[in-house]
Each structure stands twice: as C-alpha cells, then as structure tokens.
Amino acid sequence: MDLLLSIDNLNVHFYRSEGVLKAVDGISYNLYKGEVLGIVGESGSGKSVSVLSIVRLLPANGKIVDGSISFDGKDILKLSMNELQDIRGKDIGFVFQDPMSSLNPVITVGQQVMEPLLWHNLCSREEAYKRAKNMLGMVGIPFPEERMKEYPFQFSGGMRQRVMIAIALICNPKLLIADEPTTSLDVTTQAQIIRLLKNMRSELDMSVILITHNLALTSNFCDRLIIMYASNMMETGGTKDVLNTPSHPYTRFLLDAVPDIEVEKELVPIPGTIPDLINPPEGCKFHPRCPMSMDICRAEKPPLFPVGDGHYSACWLCGRE
Amino acid sequence: MGNKKRIGRSYWSNIWEKFKRNKLAVFGLIFVCILILLGISAPWLAPYPYDEVHYEAVWTPPCREFLAGTDQLGRDIFSRLLYSLRNAIIVGLGAQSLIVVIGLTLGLIAGFYGGKTDNILMRIVDIVYSFPSYLLNIILVLVLGRGYFSIFVAIAATGWAGMARLVRGQTLSTKSRDFVEAARASGAGNNRIMFRYILPNIIGPVIYSIFSGIPGVMLVESGLSLIGLGVRPPMPSWGLMISEGTGQFLYNPYMLLAPAGMLVLTILSFNFVAFGLRDALSARE
Numbered sequence: 001m002d003l004l005l006s007i008d009n010l011n012v013h014f015y016r017s018e019g020v021l022k023a024v025d026g027i028s029y030n031l032y033k034g035e036v037l038g039i040v041g042e043s044g045s046g047k048s049v050s051v052l053s054i055v056r057l058l059p060a061n062g063k064i065v066d067g068s069i070s071f072d073g074k075d076i077l078k079l080s081m082n083e084l085q086d087i088r089g090k091d092i093g094f095v096f097q098d099p100m101s102s103l104n105p106v107i108t109v110g111q112q113v114m115e116p117l118l119w120h121n122l123c124s125r126e127e128a129y130k131r132a133k134n135m136l137g138m139v140g141i142p143f144p145e146e147r148m149k150e151y152p153f154q155f156s157g158g159m160r161q162r163v164m165i166a167i168a169l170i171c172n173p174k175l176l177i178a179d180e181p182t183t184s185l186d187v188t189t190q191a192q193i194i195r196l197l198k199n200m201r202s203e204l205d206m207s208v209i210l211i212t213h214n215l216a217l218t219s220n221f222c223d224r225l226i227i228m229y230a231s232n233m234m235e236t237g238g239t240k241d242v243l244n245t246p247s248h249p250y251t252r253f254l255l256d257a258v259p260d261i262e263v264e265k266e267l268v269p270i271p272g273t274i275p276d277l278i279n280p281p282e283g284c285k286f287h288p289r290c291p292m293s294m295d296i297c298r299a300e301k302p303p304l305f306p307v308g309d310g311h312y313s314a315c316w317l318c319g320r321e
Numbered sequence: 322m323g324n325k326k327r328i329g330r331s332y333w334s335n336i337w338e339k340f341k342r343n344k345l346a347v348f349g350l351i352f353v354c355i356l357i358l359l360g361i362s363a364p365w366l367a368p369y370p371y372d373e374v375h376y377e378a379v380w381t382p383p384c385r386e387f388l389a390g391t392d393q394l395g396r397d398i399f400s401r402l403l404y405s406l407r408n409a410i411i412v413g414l415g416a417q418s419l420i421v422v423i424g425l426t427l428g429l430i431a432g433f434y435g436g437k438t439d440n441i442l443m444r445i446v447d448i449v450y451s452f453p454s455y456l457l458n459i460i461l462v463l464v465l466g467r468g469y470f471s472i473f474v475a476i477a478a479t480g481w482a483g484m485a486r487l488v489r490g491q492t493l494s495t496k497s498r499d500f501v502e503a504a505r506a507s508g509a510g511n512n513r514i515m516f517r518y519i520l521p522n523i524i525g526p527v528i529y530s531i532f533s534g535i536p537g538v539m540l541v542e543s544g545l546s547l548i549g550l551g552v553r554p555p556m557p558s559w560g561l562m563i564s565e566g567t568g569q570f571l572y573n574p575y576m577l578l579a580p581a582g583m584l585v586l587t588i589l590s591f592n593f594v595a596f597g598l599r600d601a602l603s604a605r606e
Binding site for chain 1: 332435498499500502503504505506507508509510513517518521522
C-alpha cells in the first residue's frame with residue numbers, strides 16, 4: 001500500500017497564561033491510501049489537535065514545536081500559507097463536530113458547497129453548480145436543486161452534517177478528516193452519518209481519519225485504531241486486535257466502560273480523573289489511575305512495545321515479556 | 322415539511338418580516354422616506370427661494386401666503402424648513418457614510434488581525450473617543466472653513482471611533498465562530514474570510530448603528546449652526562433657525578416651534594427605524 005500521510009514525533013504546545021500545555025506529546029503514525037484510521041480518546045486527550053496540525057489549523061496560542069508531517073510527499077511544516085490553502089479543502093477535507101454552527105448563516109447552502117471548487121479554481125461556475133447538486137444528492141439530501149437555494153437555518157442537524165460532508169468531499173480529497181462528526185447528533189442520525197461516510201469512502205476511494213470518543217462507532221468502520229490518553233498514544237493496531245485483545249490497561253478500562261445490550265455486565269468507571277496537562281505526571285501519563293502501575297511507570301515514559309502484528313502498546317507490562 | 326413554501330425565505334426577507342411587525346418602526350420608515358423625498362424636491366416644492374426677503378411682511382404669523390410665517394427679514398419659514406431638511410439629510414448621510422467607511426475598515430482590520438495592529442488602532446480609537454468631540458468639531462470647522470465638506474470631515478473625524486469599536490467587537494466574536502474555522506479548513510484565505518464570512522455576519526449591527534447615528538449627526542450639525550459654524554448663511558439650517566427663534570419665542574413663537582418641531586420629528590422617526598431594525602436584526606435564526 002502507498003503511504004499517504006506520515007506523522008513523526010509530533011509535539012504541539014499551547015502557550016497559556018498558567019504555563020505550557022503539551023497538547024500532543026510525541027505522536028507518530030502512518031496512514032496508507034484507502035485506509036480508515038480511528039483515533040479514540042477522551043475530551044482533551046489531544047486527538048483533535050493532532051489532526052488539526054496536519055493542515056496547521058491551530059489556534060493562535062498553539063504551536064508545532066517538534067516533529068514532521070509529510071502528506072502526499074509534501075513536508076507540511078515547510079509549506080507557505082498559499083501552498084497550505086491549496087491543500088486545505090482540495091486534498092484534505094474536514095468535517096467538524098458541530099454542524100449547527102459550522103455553516104455560514106448568511107450564504108445559501110448551494111453557494112457554500114460550490115465554494116471550495118471555485119476557490120481552488122477547479123472548474124467553472126456552471127460546472128461547480130452541477131457537481132454541488134450531484135454531491136448533495138449523493139450525501140442523501142432530497143430535492144438537492146431546491147435545497148441549494150435555502151439557508152442553513154432551514155436544515156436540521158443531520159441534514160447540516162450531510163451538507164458539511166458534501167463540502168468536505170466536493171473537491172474529491174485524498175484524505176477526509178472527520179472530527180467527532182456524530183457527537184452532536186442523535187443516535188439514529190449518528191448511524192446514518194457513519195453509514196454515509198462508509199459509502200462515500202468506498203465510492204470516492206479516499207483515506208479517512210475518524211476522531212471519536214465512541215468505541216462502538218469504530219468497530220465496523222475503521223481498519224486501524226489509535227487510542228490516545230493525555231496527549232500520548234497508548235495503543236495502536238488493527239481494529240479487531242485492539243478491541244479483542246487490548247493490551248494496554250487504559251484500553252481495557254475503556255472497553256469495560258462500553259455498555260453491551262446483549263451481555264449483562266457492570267459498567268466500570270475508570271478511577272481517578274484526567275491529569276493536569278500543564279503539570280503532567282512523570283513517566284507513564286496513566287500511572288496515577290492504573291491499578292497495575294509499577295515503580296518504572298512512575299519514573300520513565302514507556303515506548304511503544306510490539307504486542308502483535310502491527311499492534312503496539314505503550315505499557316511497561318508489555319515490555320517485560 | 323411544506324417544501325415549496327419555505328423556498329425563497331432568505332436571511333433578509335426574514336428580517337423584513339420581523340421589522341414589519343413593529344408598527345412604530347414601519348411608521349418611522351414611511352416618514353423617513355417622505356422626509357427624504359421632501360428634501361430632494363425642496364427646490365421645486367418651496368414656494369419662495371430660501372433667501373428671498375419680504376420687507377413688507379416681516380414677522381408674519383402663519384397664513385395662506387406664508388404657510389409657516391416669516392422671520393425677522395421676511396423670509397418664508399416654510400421654504401427655509403424644506404431647505405434645512407435637505408441640508409440635514411445631506412449632512413446626515415454624508416458624514417455617516419464617511420464614518421462607516423473609516424470605522425468599518427479600521428474596525429475590521431483591528432478585529433481580524435489582532436495583536437499589535439489591534440493594539441495600535443484601538444489606542445488611537447481611545448484617544449479620539451476621549452477627546453471632547455464637540456470642541457474638536459468646532460476647531461476642525463474653524464480650521465477647514467465652513468461648508469458641507471468640512472462639516473462631514475469634522476463630524477466623521479470624531480464619530481468613526483464608535484463605529485470602529487463596534488465593528489472590532491463584532492469581528493472578534495464572529496472570527497471565533499465555528500464556520501470561520503470550517504471555511505479555513507476548506508481553503509479560504511484571509512480576504513475571503515473577511516468579506517464573505519465576517520462582513521455579511523456583522524452587517525446587522527452596523528446597519529442599526531448607521532441609522533441610529535444619523536440623528537446624532539443632524540444634532541451636531543444643528544449644534545454647530547446654533548453657534549454660527551454650520552452651513553453658511555443664508556443657506557438655512559434648523560440649528561440656526563432655532564437660535565433665531567429663541568429670542569422671538571414670547572412674541573413670535575412659531576419661529577422657534579416650526580424648526581424645533583421638524584428637528585424632533587425627523588430625529589424621532591430615524592430613531593424608530595433604528596429601534597425596529599435592532600429588534601429585527603438581533604433575533605437571529
């Protein structure tokens with residue numbers, strides 16, 4: 001498989017008045033063409049920041065301090081603003097968390113779907129209109145031609161998320177980044193949106209990075225998973241491997257906290273709270289909450305140990321064997 | 322769902338719907354339109370030239386010949402009221418457009434780019450804001466000489482600061498909204514974000530501020546005329562007419578009441594329109 005995206009030792013810091021917040025602390029992963037990668041983690045674990053860095057879309061106080069990002073053979077961190085704008089929306093499409101506020105309220109929906117095509121000078125206005133109409137039909141919006149003349153407030157949440165997906169996909173991107181695309185939608189709409197993403201992926205033949213804190217969504221969509229906790233990668237591997245044979249205590253805790261309708265089991269909350277990222281714990285970031293923590297966990301940060309075929313875990317327990 | 326019905330209800334038609342519900346605002350808008358028409362057609366409507374003196378008919382109370390009476394030189398007050406209206410509208414719109422151009426540009430730049438640019442521009446705004454504006458108006462008119470242009474400049478030189486502050490604040494809050502980030506993610510540059518994403522979204526409060534600012538500008542002009550620094554006589558102005566009328570109030574009250582009444586009515590109607598706009602624009606989505 002061809003490599004599309006390669007992130008190596010990415011470090012992102014946020015400069016706050018209280019101190020430096022390490023939002024992403026040395027993350028490395030590869031993404032191949034056509035692959036679906038799921039990034040799972042709690043709020044504030046750095047999963048959004050790690051993907052926003054791919055197009056350098058960080059807030060003003062955030063800075064990529066170390067590492068390299070290579071997308072499609074280009075070194076992202078060395079590109080000028082114009083070259084970056086060329087990639088955003090054209091080669092990499094974004095779908096954000098909250099569809100209610102991610103559309104411009106004063107421009108018609110049709111215009112907003114057409115705009116990325118026009119901005120990147122990909123085709124004429126008439127052609128853009130046709131492609132936008134087709135794309136809106138493809139993402140499941142009935143009467144696309146009539147709906148194009150309407151404004152965002154005339155759309156429901158699920159419909160707006162479909163519009164967002166249409167905007168992200170209109171330029172046929174090589175990579176679609178969906179940042180918690182279903183979080184603010186109700187459960188039935190969630191399933192529809194995930195099914196839509198799945199269909200669009202196979203139809204348009206692109207790679208997808210899906211960010212979520214919902215493990216259930218990843219199991220039948222993602223090829224590979226990354227589990228993140230407190231700005232660090234805890235475990236990564238094939239979706240089945242990670243979900244069936246979790247090797248990091250944090251992943252096990254996460255799976256225990258997922259309700260299952262078929263098996264009656266007690267839901268176990270993870271003890272403790274997420275650490276303060278400005279003054280994070282020494283060594284493994286999870287050790288204060290980990291019942292299996294050892295002396296070495298408190299002293300040294302564990303590297304990623306191989307535990308199976310393409311399956312890695314950042315836990316000293318796995319390094320011992 | 323009623324798919325057919327909803328089509329074509331745009332952002333602006335929604336606002337118009339809400340505006341229409343406010344009877345006072347609609348009444349104000351009609352009155353403002355009439356005033357503007359009267360102002361434009363003053364040279365044709367006025368029964369006498371504004372500077373024609375009738376020595377045989379000084380201080381004539383309102384009658385059929387002189388609808389609002391005559392002043393101490395026997396000039397027709399009704400004609401002078403029309404010309405004053407024309408002047409007030411010219412000054413109001415002229416100075417207000419200058420204020421909008423300066424305030425909108427600087428406010429947008431300060432709010433959008435932030436940092437040092439913002440700091441420098443806002444400190445200038447603070448200086449202008451803290452200056453006694455009426456005094457500055459007087460000085461500027463004295464330096465530039467009397468005339469429409471110098472009145473525009475004098476009023477805009479002090480008035481733009483408020484507009485710049487408003488626009489900056491609106492820009493700051495709009496800049497951090499999700500759809501701006503989404504636009505960046507689909508490849509929009511700074512100019513596109515400013516003109517296509519921020520400007521259309523802040524235009525509501527700006528329109529309100531334009532309308533509510535016009536009466537203020539008219540008052541400043543009247544104030545300048547009151548002390549003899551407004552439009553150059555014999556060109557009439559409400560302020561000048563009021564100042565002439567005050568001395569005559571006990572003997573010829575119409576000389577004060579006519580221009581003062583017109584001033585009050587004009588300012589009230591502009592304010593009603595502004596309040597209606599504010600209510601219609603503030604209730605979004």
